[in-house]
Amino acid sequence: xxxxxxxxxxxxxxxxxxxxxxxxxxxxxxxxxxxxxxxxxxxxxxxxxxxxxxxxxxxxxxxxxxxxxxxxxxxxxxxxxxxxxxxxxxxxxxxxxxxxxxxxxxxxxxxxxxxxxxxxxxxxxxxxxxxxxxxxxxxxxxxxxxxxxxxxxxxxxxxxxxxxxxxxxxxxxxxxxxxxxxxxxxxxxxxxxxxxxxxxxxxxxxxxxxxxxxxxxxxxxxxxxxxxxxxxxxxxxxxxxxxxxxxxxxxxxxxxxxxxxxxxxxxxxxxxxxxxxxxxxxxxxxxxxxxxxxxxxxxxxxxxxxxxxxxxxxxxxxxxxxxxxxxxxxxxxxxxxxxxxxxxxxxxxxxx
Amino acid sequence: xxxxxxxxxxxxxxxxxxxxxxxxxxxxxxxxxxxxxxxxxxxxxxxxxxxxxxxxxxxxxxxxxxxxxxxxxxxxxxxxxxxxxxxxxxxxxxxxxxxxxxxxxxxxxxxxxxxxxxxxxxxxxxxxxxxxxxxxxxxxxxxxxxxxxxxxxxxxxxxxxxxxxxxxxxxxxxxxxxxxxxxxxxxxxxxxxxxxxxxxxxxxxxxxxxxxxxxxxxxxxxxxxxxxxxxxxxxxxxxxxxxxxxxxxxxxxxxxxxxxxxxxxxxxxxxxxxxxxxxxxxxxxxxxxxxxxxxxxxxxxxxxxxxxxxxxxxxxxxxxxxxxxxxxxxxxxxxxxxxxxxxxxxxxxxxx
Numbered sequence: 224x225x226x227x228x229x230x231x232x233x234x235x236x237x238x239x240x241x242x243x244x245x246x247x248x249x250x251x252x253x254x255x256x257x258x259x260x261x262x263x264x265x266x267x268x269x270x271x272x273x274x275x276x277x278x279x280x281x282x283x284x285x286x287x288x289x290x291x292x293x294x295x296x297x298x299x300x301x302x303x304x305x306x307x308x309x310x311x312x313x314x315x316x317x318x319x320x321x322x323x324x325x326x327x328x329x330x331x332x333x334x335x336x337x338x339x340x341x342x343x344x345x346x347x348x349x350x351x352x353x354x355x356x357x358x359x360x361x362x363x364x365x366x367x368x369x370x371x372x373x374x375x376x377x378x379x380x381x382x383x384x385x386x387x388x389x390x391x392x393x394x395x396x397x398x399x400x401x402x403x404x405x406x407x408x409x410x411x412x413x414x415x416x417x418x419x420x421x422x423x424x425x426x427x428x429x430x431x432x433x434x435x436x437x438x439x440x441x442x443x444x445x446x447x448x449x450x451x452x453x454x455x456x457x458x459x460x461x462x463x464x465x466x467x468x469x470x471x472x473x474x475x476x477x478x479x480x481x482x483x484x485x486x487x488x489x490x491x492x493x494x495x496x497x498x499x500x501x502x503x504x505x506x507x508x509x510x511x512x513x514x515x516x517x518x519x520x521x522x523x524x525x526x527x528x529x530x531x532x533x534x535x536x537x538x539x540x541x542x543x544x545x546x547x548x549x550x551x552x553x554x555x556x557x558x559x560x561x562x563x564x565x566x567x568x569x570x571x572x573x574x575x
Numbered sequence: 576x577x578x579x580x581x582x583x584x585x586x587x588x589x590x591x592x593x594x595x596x597x598x599x600x601x602x603x604x605x606x607x608x609x610x611x612x613x614x615x616x617x618x619x620x621x622x623x624x625x626x627x628x629x630x631x632x633x634x635x636x637x638x639x640x641x642x643x644x645x646x647x648x649x650x651x652x653x654x655x656x657x658x659x660x661x662x663x664x665x666x667x668x669x670x671x672x673x674x675x676x677x678x679x680x681x682x683x684x685x686x687x688x689x690x691x692x693x694x695x696x697x698x699x700x701x702x703x704x705x706x707x708x709x710x711x712x713x714x715x716x717x718x719x720x721x722x723x724x725x726x727x728x729x730x731x732x733x734x735x736x737x738x739x740x741x742x743x744x745x746x747x748x749x750x751x752x753x754x755x756x757x758x759x760x761x762x763x764x765x766x767x768x769x770x771x772x773x774x775x776x777x778x779x780x781x782x783x784x785x786x787x788x789x790x791x792x793x794x795x796x797x798x799x800x801x802x803x804x805x806x807x808x809x810x811x812x813x814x815x816x817x818x819x820x821x822x823x824x825x826x827x828x829x830x831x832x833x834x835x836x837x838x839x840x841x842x843x844x845x846x847x848x849x850x851x852x853x854x855x856x857x858x859x860x861x862x863x864x865x866x867x868x869x870x871x872x873x874x875x876x877x878x879x880x881x882x883x884x885x886x887x888x889x890x891x892x893x894x895x896x897x898x899x900x901x902x903x904x905x906x907x908x909x910x911x912x913x914x915x916x917x918x919x920x921x922x923x924x925x926x927x
Contacts, residue, residue: 324691339676346675
């Protein structure tokens, strides 16, 4: 039967009813078809009838009676919370077209823009799990914070490239979660960047780290990637795990007295994780930035900086045997008491 | 016949053949269906057969033989140059989901981010016309530059809002083109922002403005919006056309000696138009920015600033009878000779 070769998943909008005002009651329409969306393998389900927001129950639809669609407009379900989707193994996949405004004079995106897209995919993943709307019931008012982020970029995407970001999370020890990312350039088919991060639980009142309970692990378990997987090869992981020394007063590259503005902060009222990467990169001499590009960046977060906080950002070049690449050690600290906010390392290779 | 109720437009990808490497030869598959995409009215065509990149000619497809799709993957045609589409009246429509990284602590986007999305839609419109790939044959090596931009924002979109940007262009006098934009919040259905800009032709060698030829007008004509339309009401247009005075040495708000970095510039090697708006806003006192938001901005571009150019950005508050809003006059000039780069005006209302 011809109609049975149609497969899609969408939100059905009945004229006169705004679905956007009833996101929790959004209705699903599932039919089998060969039309793919965003390269994702959509849920392989049969038509199950249409549940419609605001309590309206439409006649059920079978694969034999597609004609009911005539009165309706199908709007893709992802349309208003990004375009990502969950794969069967709990990987979240989202695609981004590299915008004109995201590329610099070289026609390629910067590390910060890439990091921002990683953050975007991670945020939309959490939203997709509906954690963003209703925080896990076993969180007990605690929040998750990241303690480490490591990104390796083999090749920066260019203007108009379509990048596909896969991200997932899984346990790392008893009290932390690891989130990984792989970035693929859809045009070339190559995996061009890899990232990993560690997340722990923090008491939102005392701002101290706390342990994860068995109940919370059980709540997260259905959302974890299965089977477990690393974004980065064993070799990359080993190489990136070298200890980052804490810079002292002798650090040669210094930007002091930076006041965190509203634009440096995100909705959590803290300096955004990506902004710290920008600050690290700002300390690197212009001549290095002109001839080189970041191939690897590691950042270890120690504490948060608030809006209007005054910080010092310092860096120093590391001695390495590799003559092609330049390595820098970074430290961001509070100007008031010198307490460490984060430390990091960047590796720069000649621009491609 | 059930299959005839299927309608889509896409790029057909044959396993083993990368369509992304042959964008000009990309093949079209058109079938009639009720599945809409991005709210656009897609071309109402019948199946016309499949032309495939790299010279492969697949068997033609009729609406009765959808089964040929089994061997193929349909990838949306818009997927790698943004998600916009052209409507019948030559309006270009593109939708953007407001990203986490695009909102500040207030949970809403900034004027600069909105301006950046307007620029993105305009750029993708030009690409869609294939002007980006092969500049108009009657351009004679000239380029288009903008001389004025005016934006009014009634309501800033929030995180996760889906905004729909409509943009089009049409003649403005004998030697310039006007590009307009309307921004709609899809969630609320409201039109939330309006913008207009003027574009002229410049000789890319001498950097002097030049006249548009009859041949060029004829070449552009099929891409102009028909019927002509203003994004802004007569009242808004009149109110925004007040002359902007040139600030002198007495301007109270000054940021001097700013060096345009690589990150301030775009692929044209000049400071990006949106960056000038950021610079204007930076001069406004923090206490105004904390309690107010930009409702209107006008900028008149006089000349370009290059990478590593040193500029002075000055502003002063205007006396107005309106006690609710604050008006500022702005001027950006070269530090070396004081020559004007652009001037502008911002109107600030209490934050909503």
